[in-house]
Amino acid sequence: MLLFAGLLIKSVPDLRVDNDHLMIISPDEGAMSRAVYFSNILGVDMGMFYKRRDYSTIVNGKNPIVAHEFLGDSVEGKDVVVIDDMISSGGSMLDVAKQLKERNAKRVFVCTQCSGTGVCEGGYY
Numbered sequence: 001m002l003l004f005a006g007l008l009i010k011s012v013p014d015l016r017v018d019n020d021h022l023m024i025i026s027p028d029e030g031a032m033s034r035a036v037y038f039s040n041i042l043g044v045d046m047g048m049f050y051k052r053r054d055y056s057t058i059v060n061g062k063n064p065i066v067a068h069e070f071l072g073d074s075v076e077g078k079d080v081v082v083i084d085d086m087i088s089s090g091g092s093m094l095d096v097a098k099q100l101k102e103r104n105a106k107r108v109f110v111c112t113q114c115s116g117t118g119v120c121e122g123g124y125y
Contacts, residue, residue, distance in 0.1 A: 004111040005042065008081070012109075015079060019044050023075055023105075025082045027068075027096045035083045038111075047072020049096055068095055076104040084112040 009015055016022060026035035026048035039046035048071050053063040080100050084093065097108045 017042055021078055023078050023080050025080050027082050027084050031084045038083050045073055068099055075100055077106055079107045080105045081109045
């Protein structure tokens with residue numbers, strides 16, 4: 001993740017690393033510790049989504065997600081970095097990015113590792 005931060009700062013010259021311009025986002029409860037670590041290293045605030053599930057229904061062996069709920073300060077006008085451990089199909093990440101843009105986030109960057117079975121063939125993106 002620190003490599004990602006360095007590369008992001010180098011490749012996005014207008015990225016401002018302060019609380020007024022940048023926020024770290026956890027896309028779910030499982031990525032929370034990574035987002036806390038990353039936000040502490042950069043000295044910026046963080047927010048998180050949690051997956052609200054329908055526990056009365058089972059689809060493909062899982063309780064379906066009915067909504068991603070956001071907890072945190074406003075992302076309006078800020079660049080956001082979403083930190084996750086792995087993407088398989090990318091559906092949840094796209095939903096999170098869409099919701100961040102609907103909340104008027106300036107730009108959405110994603111730091112994750114792909115599972116190699118879905119949207120990419122492995123590696124960090």
